[in-house]
Amino acid sequence: MGGRRLTVKNVQICGMQAQVTRKPIRNMYLRIRPDDGTLLISAPMQLPDSEIRRFVESRMEWVLRHRGQTQRVRETAGRETVLLWGKEYPIRYQAPGCGEKERIETDGSTVIFYVYGQERRKELEDAWYTEELRRVLPRYTQKWERITGLAAAEWKIRNMKTRWGSCTVRTRRIRLASQLAALPAECLEYVIVHELMHLREAGHNERFWALVESYCPNYREIRRRMRG
Ligand SMILES: [Zn+2]
Numbered sequence: 752m753g754g755r756r757l758t759v760k761n762v763q764i765c766g767m768q769a770q771v772t773r774k775p776i777r778n779m780y781l782r783i784r785p786d787d788g789t790l791l792i793s794a795p796m797q798l799p800d801s802e803i804r805r806f807v808e809s810r811m812e813w814v815l816r817h818r819g820q821t822q823r824v825r826e827t828a829g830r831e832t833v834l835l836w837g838k839e840y841p842i843r844y845q846a847p848g849c850g851e852k853e854r855i856e857t858d859g860s861t862v863i864f865y866v867y868g869q870e871r872r873k874e875l876e877d878a879w880y881t882e883e884l885r886r887v888l889p890r891y892t893q894k895w896e897r898i899t900g901l902a903a904a905e906w907k908i909r910n911m912k913t914r915w916g917s918c919t920v921r922t923r924r925i926r927l928a929s930q931l932a933a934l935p936a937e938c939l940e941y942v943i944v945h946e947l948m949h950l951r952e953a954g955h956n957e958r959f960w961a962l963v964e965s966y967c968p969n970y971r972e973i974r975r976r977m978r979g
Pocket of ligand 1: 945949955
């Protein structure tokens, strides 16, 4: 076989996952994998990558229409939902128009993911939660800084995997998990109070929890809900 062996390469074209297989063929072929919308391209061995890209771009209208159709089918089968501020919304997937950005929009009853493929859901969702939290955060931090008389030097939003918040006492910097936007707002308020109290008491001792309770009497119940 020598130089005739097939080569498979994964690339991104127009923000979409594509798998390019080089074969000893004359023409290019484009298919779409139904289960995840990946573009499957068969191309002649020596054809430059730029030619492949141009080929796909020239068929973009077909690609988006086709992916949109397969996605609608999967959507009715999947019945996916997403949480925002403690409320569960059904998800609709839609391909963005050509040249449009991937984004999430909501009409109040449904959350619409404009994405090139469902595999992009997680990434886009994280960015959306960050944005949502950033939008409401000043309102709550100002409220609790006023009530407690404590102030952070900086409030930061992070995609945190294992915790809801953290406080560096020395620098007075507080970080909050972007995923708080999935929970009811009272959970966010509890985490704000919790991290602010660390400015007074670094450890999780009795004094610390008494301080938290003085501002957030139902904190035990909230903590239980956040763990579940
Ligand atoms: Zn703590």
